[in-house]
């Protein structure tokens with residue numbers, strides 16, 4: 001199984017193009033269903049795309065926001081993926097909390113928190129935004145981690161090599177069943193991981209999400 005050719009976008013328009021991709025995918029989902037689900041990643045890359053998405057006109061009252069992964073920190077912590085999404089998308093849109101399904105990173109019982117999130121997830125996610133780390137991790141699925149082989153659980157708590165180590169993450173079956181998935185990547189530091197993932201190196205978790213489209217800036221594309 002190989003990926004569709006990546007879309008390479010000038011760095012200055014990457015956020016805008018990613019926002020347009022998310023908006024189009026949500027519109028596609030809403031064309032046939034009353035509500036659409038949008039699952040978002042954290043990290044250093046997607047914030048500008050979320051800000052750009054907040055400016056786009058959509059029937060936001062029909063969109064529910066979920067999370068791809070979360071760090072076990074309180075929701076107002078600088079490392080919280082929720083905080084990133086709150087600052088860049090939820091607050092600008094004034095999205096009511098009834099439409100936001102947060103992974104509870106402040107919980108002490110991490111496995112219970114992951115199980116509780118499974119109960120909140122819809123059977124199939126409509127739109128998923130992923131990222132990739134320089135080591136090839138995506139969501140909080142890290143190279144060589146047993147969570148990569150999970151087939152039953154839809155959400156797991158894991159310990160990863162990247163700080164903060166305790167994480168909650170969607171598993172591969174959830175990502176692979178999603179209707180539209182984009183991996184958004186910027187920067188030369190990701191170029192090697194991108195090249196290996198696109199070549200099908202399955203030791204990289206990102207390469208296992210075979211239903212993803214890729215949107216890269218020229219540096220991430222290696223040129």
Ligand SMILES: O=C1O[C@H](COP(=O)(O)O)[C@@H](O)[C@H](O)[C@H]1O
Pocket residue numbers: 041042043044045046068069070081130131132133134137138139140162
């Ligand atoms: O730790 C994480 O890393 C990936 C990639 O993030 P980046 O900072 O390298 O852009 C991200 O997709 C994930 O949500 C995050 O928790």
